[in-house]
Amino acid sequence: MKKKSILSLIIAMFLSSNIAFAQQSDKVYLTADEVPNAVYWLPSPPAPGSSQFMYDISQYYWGKQQRLDTLRAQKAIREAAYEVADMVPQFCSAFGMEISKQKTPAIYKVVERAVLTIRLSATKPKATYMRKRPYVYFNEPTLVPAEEEELRTNGSYPSGHTVRGWGMALLLCEINPAAQDALFKLGYEWGQSRVIAGFHWQSDVDASRMLAAACYARLHTCKPFLDDMAAAKKEFEKLSR
Incomplete structure (x- = not known):
């Protein structure tokens, strides 16, 4: 089998395995083909030797320096949380209210389904570029060895x-x-934690914020999302009173 054919097969297998989980109708608002296709509109990752890649390297060393701050290192480890159920508790303080399936079912529902939808938009570019992670590139440990x-x-x-x-x-x-300010501060730091932990280049993180914003905008053309968001806002207003 030719090298190109093998690569195509690997990408197809990667896409099918990741999309199958996230694309269940009760878990997401949009399919993998409906969310913005980052392969089409986002630039490809910086090439080794380019000035952009040199910046990535400098940020990798910046991240290692941040690990010397025990509190920041612990924060980066906590923010390695990937499942919505593990992420939500860390956003409650910034949000100003406890968020849970029991106490805020409408808010939890729209956040869970929308986050899984937004995450789906990263599947195609990940499979297409298969960029080597910084800890692999440098053959060095991360802050979360169990995930390496x-x-x-x-x-x-x-x-x-x-x-x-x-x-x-x-x-x-x-x-x-x-x-908004507390939430965006946390959201921004969540991405930087991936640089500090050693799992991502800075350009990975920067591109991801653009991708999340694009998918968030796309969600606002989806009636089920708009209906769920309206219910979540109503629930928040009621609990705030």
């Missing part, structure tokens, strides 16, 4: 964690605009 083996063969560009974190900040800000 699994992510070694998972593309670095864009960052799925950043897409989720920035997407969650956007969603919660729409529900509670008064908390």
Whole structure:
């Protein structure tokens, strides 16, 4: 089998396995083909030797320096959380209200389904570029050793964690605009934590924020999302009173 054919097969297998989970109708608002296709409109990751890649390298060393700050390192480890159920509790303080399936079912529902939808938009570019992660490139440890083996063969560009974190900040800000500054600060730091932990290049993180924003805009053309968001806002207003 030719090298190109093998690569095409690998990409197809990667897409099918990732899309199958996230594309269940009860979990997402849009399919993988309906969310913005980043392969078409986002630039490809910086090429080794380019000035952009040199910046990525300098940010990798910046991230290692941040690990010397124990509190910041611990924060980066906490923000390695990937599942919505593990992320939501970390956003409650910035949001100004406890978010849970029991106490805020409408808010939790729209956040969960929308974040999973936004995350789906990273699948195609990850499979297409299969960029080597910084800890693999430098053959150095990360802040979360238990995840290194699994992510070694998972593309670095864009960052799925950043897409989720920035997407969650956007969603919660729409529900509670008064908390916008705290939410966006947390959402931004969530992405930087991936650089600090050693799992992503800075350009991965920067691209992910653009991708999350594009998918967030696309969600506003989806009636089920708009209906759920309206219910979430109504629930927030009621609980705030």
